[in-house]
Amino acid sequence: MANCKKVTRLLSDALDRPLTPGEWLTIRTHLPMCSGCRNYRKQIALLREATKLIRDGEAPAAADEAAG
Amino acid sequence: MAEEAASARALPWQHDHEYLSRLRRDMLRFAQLQLRDAAAAEDAVQEALAAAWTAQERFAGQSQHKTWVFGILRHKLVDTLRVKQRTINLSALDSEIEGEEILDTLLFKDSGHWAQHSKPRPWPKPETALQQKQFWKLFELCLDNLPESTGRVFMMREFLGLETTEICDELTVSANHCSVLLYRARLKLRTCLTEKGFDDSGYDGEDNDG
Numbered sequence: 358m359a360n361c362k363k364v365t366r367l368l369s370d371a372l373d374r375p376l377t378p379g380e381w382l383t384i385r386t387h388l389p390m391c392s393g394c395r396n397y398r399k400q401i402a403l404l405r406e407a408t409k410l411i412r413d414g415e416a417p418a419a420a421d422e423a424a425g
Numbered sequence: 426m427a428e429e430a431a432s433a434r435a436l437p438w439q440h441d442h443e444y445l446s447r448l449r450r451d452m453l454r455f456a457q458l459q460l461r462d463a464a465a466a467e468d469a470v471q472e473a474l475a476a477a478w479t480a481q482e483r484f485a486g487q488s489q490h491k492t493w494v495f496g497i498l499r500h501k502l503v504d505t506l507r508v509k510q511r512t513i514n515l516s517a518l519d520s521e522i523e524g525e526e527i528l529d530t531l532l533f534k535d536s537g538h539w540a541q542h543s544k545p546r547p548w549p550k551p552e553t554a555l556q557q558k559q560f561w562k563l564f565e566l567c568l569d570n571l572p573e574s575t576g577r578v579f580m581m582r583e584f585l586g587l588e589t590t591e592i593c594d595e596l597t598v599s600a601n602h603c604s605v606l607l608y609r610a611r612l613k614l615r616t617c618l619t620e621k622g623f624d625d626s627g628y629d630g631e632d633n634d635g
Contacts, residue, residue: 360533361533363537369608369612370608372607393539394539394545396546396548399547399548399551400548400618403551403554404583404611405583407555407564408584411455412455412499412583413491414451414455414495415492416561
């Protein structure tokens with residue numbers, strides 16, 4: 358059975374390349390049993406969303422206290 | 426010049442000093458994150474603004490001026506990184522990859538399952554998180570904390586939007602190395618954010634099976 362180390366790597370790879378059906382199967386059988394990996398998946402998705410905002414200059418200037 | 430037109434809403438951007446200084450500040454932060462070199466960042470921003478200035482007629486019709494200028498800046502940063510890349514020390518990259526293996530030992534048990542203390546707990550929902558000052562502050566801090574090559578690969582992928590194959594070619598490393606570096610970058614970022622206190626204790630616990 359796939360472990361978390363392997364599944365988290367696949368979930369990361371999925372952001373960079375198409376996964377094979379076998380790889381998706383590995384993920385799909387693991388996720389329902391593992392809240393850690395489900396949370397990890399949401400978190401790396403959030404990282405991607407955040408970087409997208411930064412790269413378009415649309416991130417709130419919140420990191421800068423002086424921002425008006 | 427700007428003074429007399431200050432009341433007009435549609436001030437040409439080149440003359441809107443307030444807008445320009447905010448734009449410049451945000452561009453600098455973006456460039457510095459990636460280049461980790463204040464002087465090079467300054468150069469890239471200067472060149473991008475100059476290019477935006479001369480190419481402004483091509484901007485007509487686009488709604489987001491800032492997005493457009495950031496697009497120009499990204500191209501400059503890709504160029505700058507390409508030149509820098511040639512000087513990357515491959516043995517340093519290798520030792521960075523090996524050195525990071527300790528992270529696996531910290532996060533995962535021998536079985537490859539999450540260690541009890543490191544199992545990811547829920548974060549706030551994206552729409553909430555992305556509105557939080559705390560998130561952005563910690564995110565930048567954690568990006569800065571990434572090891573040099575790991576950070577560079579992550580930013581080339583996420584900020585400059587390069588495909589993994591392009592990044593591997595630039596770095597002359599294998600596709601596997603590249604994807605390991607991206608994996609480690611994401612793992613480190615989420616771990617760093619969590620360790621610095623980004624979590625959601627008030628979350629309804631949908632994904633918290635213990």
